[in-house]
Amino acid sequence: MNTPTDSSLAALATYLAARREAILNTWRTACQNDPACNTIASLSREEFNNKVPFILNVFDQRLRQLALDADIKLLSEEHGLHRWQKGYTLQELLSEIHHLNQVLLDEFRQYWQHDPTPEIDRISQSYEYLSWFKTLSISGSVEQYTDLQRLDASNRVRLLQQALDDLNELTRQRGDLLRTASHDLRGSFGIIEGAASYLNLVEADEPERKQMLEMLNRNLTTVREMVIQLMDLARLEAGQESLSIQSFNAGQLLHQLIESYQPLAEEADLMLKADGPAELMVESDPFQLQRIVQNLVLNALKHTRSGWVSVSWVRESDYRWLIGIQDSGPGLPNQDAGSYSQALAPIPESSAAFGVPIPEADARAIAVTQAPKAAKGEGIGLSIVKRLCELLRASLEIETKAGEGTLFRIRLGLHWKAQ
Template sequence: MKTMRGQLLLGLLCATLLCVLAAGASLYRSLLEETNELADLQLRQLAAALPNEFAPDTGMALAQDPEEMFVLQAWDDAGHQQVISPDKPQLPRYAVSGFAEVTVFKQRWRLYGETRRGRYVQVAQPLEVRDGLAAAMALRAGAPLLLFALILALLIVVVVARVLAPMERLAQAVAGRSADALAPLPVQDMPPELRPVVASLNGLMHKFDQALQAQRSFVADAAHELRSPLTALKLQLQLVERAETEAARSEALRKLHERLDRATHLVRQMLSLARHEVALTEGQLTTVDLGQMLEAAVADHSALADSRAIDLGVVAPAKVNIAADPDALQVLLNNLIDNALRYTQQGGTVDLQAGVEAGRPLLRVSDNGPGVPLQYRARLFDRFYRPDGNDAWGCGLGLSIVRNIADQHQAQIVLDAADQGSGRGLMVTVLFPVPAAAPETATASVPG
């Protein structure tokens, strides 16, 4: 691919060359017209002179310059030719009155003829003489133009290099930075045309900085959170090794498996969180039926719900279509249902809803568990945060994953108590943006 400098220089130099050639061609045509007019005037003046004045014995010399070569001929009334220029080629008599162009001896001539004082006078000149004269004049007149064109080309090269110098400085400033040097580039020293580019680069580096900080924070939190379960696994393994009875060894192994499950769940959640921090692309969005997704989720979690005697079902089934990433939305729903089943007591209820509220599609998961006090709800989305007093094991990443996926879909999460009177239970509502076009099928609305 050609560089911008090369394209700019090539375009300007080619434009300059075309202008010079066009100016030279125009100058040549103009000079040729002037030369023809002057030469025609000379032909008429020569014809106007008496033929006897150009006789060899008159002492009047004929033109000897090849650029002014004329053939002067005359015929008397009897048709006898009077030799006036014996050293010039003799042309046939054309008996014209005025100007004409003829071809004689494979050479084009411009001639003028008229009858004067009883004689027919014919004056001719080769057209190549006129062309050569015009070309010589154009060359003499165009030589300064070519010189100025060369000077202009040099000036173009200098000006282009000077104008593109800020781009070179910007490229060097960006190339000379390390991966951790994400300070904003100076905008004031840049020309107005480059300031939007620099501003965009600064915005991009700011996003990179935020991503790096989030990554460092994530790695630090992950290292801190993984240290405790790994230490617990090590201690539990030592208890297995020191068990003296089969019953003690079995109990220790059971707890070891439980801690391994928790560690596996933690790693799985961390990987899911890292995967869903990446922004979605247009190609990942497809039409998703929230009602159908809820029914499939009930079937997937029915075994866990039955094991805890929890009533899991869909309230007021509705067909609600949204544009979303189905895989990411499935992860969001699984985390909400998993949290609801995990923190709901034995014999509790978990309800799933899909509908439209104020024109916005929604997804809602509510339970009748102990709920979350109002002062703790804002921190539920923080990584590895778990409110005090929870007996159910977990890693505190479920709602962080839910928030990331909701942000990817420009959705809003609302936390509220499922039972407003007692304050028990937790109701998580995910409100999606208003669709650009209304869906073809009617959707059911649910109360807020």
């Protein structure tokens, strides 16, 4: 360190050091009395002072003409960052700095008024140092705060743009879904119309009439199911589905549900198996849970040509449980970045059942924003499942592999917490 060369300024520094606590307390009082400073009341003494004592230490070194061991501007930037994190407005920060400099200015005046041998040059030099202190403390704090405001504004614009893009993408996906459903409905109605017209022909023999009736009934059933699905999806998207949360035995419900589908599995020459504890008490909506499992199981039975469909459930932790619906079907089509299988791939903490790589976060983000192109009739049912999972605050994951099948994994909370 250098040896002080100016006794008058060193004496001023000694005076300010002796007045440090009074300066800090007077500064806080001035801020508390300022209507523009509203956040101060929630700060402790240490939080309020923050970097200011260190800034005053550097100012002390400058007055004593010693080597500076820190940069006032950098310390002020840290102070501005702290105020940003505490929720200060820019006006509050500026008012606070103004009061600090005003307190120091008053201390300077009091000191020089009581100095028995004031030296004009030294007085002038001390005020130059005070001006230096004021400039750096303001510029450092405000520049940091302004940068943070600019960054925050940029992030808000980015988030708003992302929300707008997501909304546009959702609108486009809904349009694609409705166009596909309309196309399927037109096709089914065309078959129905053709079969009905053929039945009106007098020359049609009994076997042909029976075949047309079967075709008519089959397509009427398809149309009915699709219309019901569209109505269900519309209610879910409109937020018109209500929940009836209660405590129930999920193990018993699932065992009974799968047992009721055994005739359908036997008719399709498939093996349908249920694995899970007979007793698993959970808090949820049993009806909506049943709808999720029903959609996935019936879809698996419909698209699996041979082999098996299995439904399993387990208590994963003290807070969560999961259901898995897996089949040996052909797997979901369209393994591009926009397919459901990537958009709803297992989260990183999950273990993929098929041993296939899990997409990275960027791939997932791309997948979520791109439109899923599901097979005929598949998009509506899966959209309903996704909406029902959102309704029950459950996560839905999909693993699929061509020629080996598909796994749907649903994670739910054991206990329902009101929001």
